[in-house]
Amino acid sequence: MRLRAALRNLRGLFGSWPCLAAAMGVPKTTITNFVYGSHPNTTHGLAAKAARAAGVPVDRLLGAPTAADRCTHCGRSG
Template identity: 50%
Template sequence: MSHLRIVRDEPPKRRERRPHVNHVLTHAEQAQARAALKGLRNAFGSWSALAAAMDVRITTLMAAARGAYNVSAALLVRASRASGLSIGDLLGKPIAADRCRACGQIKRRVA
């Protein structure tokens, strides 16, 4: 049994792909988010520990922190959940990892 197929004179039209655009965060917020990721890396001790806590690949996390990728809203939410900080705190003025976010006092290490 043979099947017939309709063949058109012109080739099929190519669909235009829209590029994925991440406009959720401004450029300043992107910079703050990168600084927050670097601060969280210091707080967690390593990129791998932070990536495990955020449940993301370490390469994605490192690329976002160095600016190769934009920090997505989803990545920011994961950072917020892993750190226990609000997204507003993460995007606010950077605070050193050894300081209290509420008062700025240096945290004491318990040995």
């Protein structure tokens, strides 16, 4: 569920599914089939490629959401 949400957010950042797919190095259909439920099984590879495209570690990409006013490293409010 979090990977689907992360991919949708990345799509917004990259502007389109084809741009995100190119950044991840996978066919667009791989992403869209997963996001829209045609291929419900997640793969570690897809999560790793999404994290690499986003420039963040996988655990941060898939981790619990954090408040925007909190430091992502220590949790301190700023």
